[in-house]
Amino acid sequence: MSETKKFMYVNRKAPYGTIYAWESLEVVLIGAAFEQDVSVAFIDDGVFQLTKDQDTKEAGMKNFSPTYSALGDYEIKKIYVEKESLEERGLSLDDLQHLTWEDEDEDYAEKDLIQLVTRAEMADILAGQDVLFNF
Amino acid sequence: MSILHVVNKSPYERNSLDTCAAYVKSGDAVLLIEDGVYAAIKAGAAAGKLAGLGEVCALAADLAARGIGEDKLADGVKVVDYAGFVDLVEATDKVQSWL
Numbered sequence A: 001m002s003e004t005k006k007f008m009y010v011n012r013k014a015p016y017g018t019i020y021a022w023e024s025l026e027v028v029l030i031g032a033a034f035e036q037d038v039s040v041a042f043i044d045d046g047v048f049q050l051t052k053d054q055d056t057k058e059a060g061m062k063n064f065s066p067t068y069s070a071l072g073d074y075e076i077k078k079i080y081v082e083k084e085s086l087e088e089r090g091l092s093l094d095d096l097q098h099l100t101w102e103d104e105d106e107d108y109a110e111k112d113l114i115q116l117v118t119r120a121e122m123a124d125i126l127a128g129q130d131v132l133f134n135f
Numbered sequence B: 001m002s003i004l005h006v007v008n009k010s011p012y013e014r015n016s017l018d019t020c021a022a023y024v025k026s027g028d029a030v031l032l033i034e035d036g037v038y039a040a041i042k043a044g045a046a047a048g049k050l051a052g053l054g055e056v057c058a059l060a061a062d063l064a065a066r067g068i069g070e071d072k073l074a075d076g077v078k079v080v081d082y083a084g085f086v087d088l089v090e091a092t093d094k095v096q097s098w099l
Helices: A020-034 A044-050 A065-074 A083-088 A119-127 B016-023 B034-040 B045-050 B060-065 B082-091
Strands: A006-011 A037-042 A078-082 A100-103 A109-112 A114-117 A131-134 B003-007 B029-032 B055-059 B077-080 B094-097
Touching (some): A006 A020, A006 A119, A020 A065, A037 A044, A044 A065, A078 A083, A078 A119, A083 A114, A114 A119, B003 B082, B034 B045, B034 B055, B034 B060, B055 B082, B060 B077, B077 B082
Parallel strands (some): A006 A131, B003 B029, B003 B094, B055 B077
Antiparallel strands (some): A100 A109
16 A cells, blocks of 8 residues: 555636636546545635536536535545635635535534635645645 | 727736726727626726726626626626627627637
8 A cells, every 4th residue: 555645736727717627626536536635725716616606507517616515525624725816806715615524533523624724824735745736 | 990898818817808908998898708707806806907998798697607796796897698798799890809
């Protein structure tokens, strides 16, 4: 059994203008099967991926935003959102989906999945990873 | 000779809206579509770039897809549907898409 590595998926694109966001989500879910230490970061326009109330019916595209709520079930416990990126875009944590994961060590208590971090904190988190996947 | 200026890129990732703003003349209209609609979020840093551009519209379907409700829109931004898009094209002499 190989050693567990720290994998981070770095998302910097808005959800529908390009295919990056959706591709990233698919790779994150596939990668979750490999039992690594996975983090997902949302920086710059990437923060738009997590906004709630997305409704793509009129635009004729698939709304993949509900899938983010499955991340907790895939043993992904660390989602970092950069505070500066949110604020510059006129958003706050309230504008994002409320994502949770269940902590089996604490009687399946629901815990917040999204952690708001500053740019400086995000830089430290990035620096502490073994592998970075960029989208 | 009026122009419909169409912006489909996020103002936080590309300079399309900035360039567009420098080219807009009196009588022109600006239409935000796709990721361009992110400029219309009132509390966002880019919303200020819309002031003074005259008529600024945003496509309803793209706002909805991105979860941007009417309550979040910058003042003066007019929401149009696909038929409204066609009306804008018809009302202006030509279209410049700032791709």
